[in-house]
Amino acid sequence: xxxxxxxxxxxxxxxxxxxxxxxxxxxxxxxxxxxxxxxxxxxxxxxxxxxxxxxxxxxxxxxxxxxxxxxxxxxxxxxxxxxxxxxxxxxxxxxxxxxxxxxxxxxxxxxxxxxxxxxxxxxxxxxxxxxxxxxxxxxxxxxxxxxxxxxxxxxxxxxxxxxxxxxxxxxxxxxxxxxxxxxxxxxxxxxxxxxxxxxxxxxxxxxxxxxxxxxxxxxxxxxxxxxxxxxxxxxxxxxxxxxxxxxxxxxxxxxxxxxxxxxxxxxxxxxxxxxxxxxxxxxxxxxxxxxxxxxxxxxxxxxxxxxxxxxxxxxxxxxxxxxxxxxxxxxxxxxxxxxxxxxxxxxxxxxxxxxxxxxxxxxxxxxxxxx
Amino acid sequence: xxxxxxxxxxxxxxxxxxxxxxxxxxxxxxxxxxxxxxxxxxxxxxxxxxxxxxxxxxxxxxxxxxxxxxxxxxxxxxxxxxxxxxxxxxxxxxxxxxxxxxxxxxxxxxxxxxxxxxxxxxxxxxxxxxxxxxxxxxxxxxxxxxxxxxxxxxxxxxxxxxxxxxxxxxxxxxxxxxxxxxxxxxxxxxxxxxxxxxxxxxxxxxxxxxxxxxxxxxxxxxxxxxxxxxxxxxxxxxxxxxxxxxxxxxxxxxxxxxxxxxxxxxxxxxxxxxxxxxxxxxxxxxxxxxxxxxxxxxxxxxxxxxxxxxxxxxxxxxxxxxxxxxxxxxxxxxxxxxxxxxxxxxxxxxxxxxxxxxxxxxxxxxxxxxx
Numbered sequence: 001x002x003x004x005x006x007x008x009x010x011x012x013x014x015x016x017x018x019x020x021x022x023x024x025x026x027x028x029x030x031x032x033x034x035x036x037x038x039x040x041x042x043x044x045x046x047x048x049x050x051x052x053x054x055x056x057x058x059x060x061x062x063x064x065x066x067x068x069x070x071x072x073x074x075x076x077x078x079x080x081x082x083x084x085x086x087x088x089x090x091x092x093x094x095x096x097x098x099x100x101x102x103x104x105x106x107x108x109x110x111x112x113x114x115x116x117x118x119x120x121x122x123x124x125x126x127x128x129x130x131x132x133x134x135x136x137x138x139x140x141x142x143x144x145x146x147x148x149x150x151x152x153x154x155x156x157x158x159x160x161x162x163x164x165x166x167x168x169x170x171x172x173x174x175x176x177x178x179x180x181x182x183x184x185x186x187x188x189x190x191x192x193x194x195x196x197x198x199x200x201x202x203x204x205x206x207x208x209x210x211x212x213x214x215x216x217x218x219x220x221x222x223x224x225x226x227x228x229x230x231x232x233x234x235x236x237x238x239x240x241x242x243x244x245x246x247x248x249x250x251x252x253x254x255x256x257x258x259x260x261x262x263x264x265x266x267x268x269x270x271x272x273x274x275x276x277x278x279x280x281x282x283x284x285x286x287x288x289x290x291x292x293x294x295x296x297x298x299x300x301x302x303x304x305x306x307x308x309x310x311x312x313x314x315x316x317x318x319x320x321x322x323x324x325x326x327x328x329x330x331x332x333x334x335x336x337x338x339x340x341x342x343x344x345x346x347x348x349x350x351x352x353x354x355x356x357x358x359x360x361x362x363x364x365x366x367x368x369x370x371x
Numbered sequence: 372x373x374x375x376x377x378x379x380x381x382x383x384x385x386x387x388x389x390x391x392x393x394x395x396x397x398x399x400x401x402x403x404x405x406x407x408x409x410x411x412x413x414x415x416x417x418x419x420x421x422x423x424x425x426x427x428x429x430x431x432x433x434x435x436x437x438x439x440x441x442x443x444x445x446x447x448x449x450x451x452x453x454x455x456x457x458x459x460x461x462x463x464x465x466x467x468x469x470x471x472x473x474x475x476x477x478x479x480x481x482x483x484x485x486x487x488x489x490x491x492x493x494x495x496x497x498x499x500x501x502x503x504x505x506x507x508x509x510x511x512x513x514x515x516x517x518x519x520x521x522x523x524x525x526x527x528x529x530x531x532x533x534x535x536x537x538x539x540x541x542x543x544x545x546x547x548x549x550x551x552x553x554x555x556x557x558x559x560x561x562x563x564x565x566x567x568x569x570x571x572x573x574x575x576x577x578x579x580x581x582x583x584x585x586x587x588x589x590x591x592x593x594x595x596x597x598x599x600x601x602x603x604x605x606x607x608x609x610x611x612x613x614x615x616x617x618x619x620x621x622x623x624x625x626x627x628x629x630x631x632x633x634x635x636x637x638x639x640x641x642x643x644x645x646x647x648x649x650x651x652x653x654x655x656x657x658x659x660x661x662x663x664x665x666x667x668x669x670x671x672x673x674x675x676x677x678x679x680x681x682x683x684x685x686x687x688x689x690x691x692x693x694x695x696x697x698x699x700x701x702x703x704x705x706x707x708x709x710x711x712x713x714x715x716x717x718x719x720x721x722x723x724x725x726x727x728x729x730x731x732x733x734x735x736x737x738x739x740x741x742x
Binding site: 046048049067068070071072073075076077078079080082092095096097098099135136137138139140155158159162163164215217329330331332333334364365366367 | 417419420438439441442443444446447448450451453463466467468469470506507508509510511526529533534535588700701702703704705735736737738
């Protein structure tokens, strides 16, 4: 089937080559799911990357563009934590080309840009997505500008520079950074390779649950934990689970446990207030910079996913994030602070420790260390 | 079969529990190869780590000790370089728990220490091996002291600290660092978890070629490139290739191309002088710190491997290493400088570009960047 993009609000449809930044109604765009998935075509074992599941990605528009872009992303291992946490499994999703899970989305997003013949892209990021897009753009020979909040980890900014991208460090909030990027896109009529607006990113993060399904031999965990800021992993997991179920590969969903920083928790607040949309909050500052999103543009979809997956939203405070990062490193696991926030919520909520949990290690510790 | 350790010089044999630091004759120890490998048992697809090849590792002494130690090491992807280098494939061997290929060896070495009930280990390293051993020791609950040359990448030293290891920064040469570690081992009667002396390390690095065999569907490349300092990857590849051949899985060997820094090239000099042993050289200083080994203890074995694999030894100078690192990052690949040295040799030797080459990306760029 051909790839169809549609508006999450008014349902208007667009083709691949006519996809705008947002719908003319202002709504955010998504990619239409493939309604006729064939369980027998789920997996191509010959491919040693997340593209082994390409038959389950509605990306016919891309053809073989991914072959010239891939850096070997995906197929990250699942490890038992052991010691006092016998039900805790970690998906080591930083064992990736640019050392974070964002490579899942960036590889597909940049392949789409390449297929369209785009020469220059713009993106904004708290760090990891910017690194991923910069690396894949370099691989694709596409000029790249990345906007980051001033004051973000220098190590992350350095990783963007090395790939030859132009880096713009923007004072103010994370939202100010996004506005500055959007201004450049609109003024210069450039392609916005945003992991928030561009729906191709979420097709890549789907593969996280496809891998889990293969690795756990069809047995999904009881609890599927995800950090949530803009929801790139959460929504990818949601779409992937819908696909697995509609193909008949799973019969029920795992319960989703989303984690936010206590100091920036707009999804948490909206979810328990019974809202349908996420209202912007004030980011009080957090070490978990990867999820410090005060105004998530796909908030409505995030809330919908959480409700359909019987979700909960937990928060982690700064002290617990530090303590978790130290405990993890002492046990052999060196993860970045945003990942430590997810573990902080796990360690301090014994109610969820009696059944099987999978937590994602989204970024390598060396990228943004506090210890 | 039980695991047998033997002296590379006098061939005296030792059991697992009686393994000394070196043979009583002073010779360096190796592990006896399994002479009865069953090709049908090469691969266990259910295991998503390098332990999928455990039936090809002569490690019966370890039992299931690896299960409590694994961090999901191995199964790194192979990527086509593309652009102007159509015959160049990269094995992305930094997509590992501690971001370097040393996890292959460290996981098995620490599993052996754990099985022996060791409470405290000592190691010396130019960086990556120290990080790997520190992480796995933390995972195993083993106290760990790591000796590193003062002046090595601060980023690498930080990664050792975070896992709770005691770090000793030693002034002088890399050999001075090794001597200081050895002194502590001898004085305090501790276990030397050295990737140079301890033969278990080389059983792990074997899995590099086992993976290549599986990924390339049995077709080994024409040229198998390895950086060489102490020869941890080179010897692992050699032993792995011997195993693949004796099991009947391959009929001939790829040609091995080893790379040293121009400023520290004792293997190169000995190889082309027709020597049987490697004489220590003076390290004139190099960005390729991971292979800056002036006195490789397994030099004799390295020369033997190179001759049996129809090898060549190339060198890369500092200017070429810098240029290669920059070119790689511009093409989307961010590797550490030691890895850039291997690519520098490839880029500047067109004679080897007409057939299929596999080069290893041994370490992540963020660990020791010059750009």
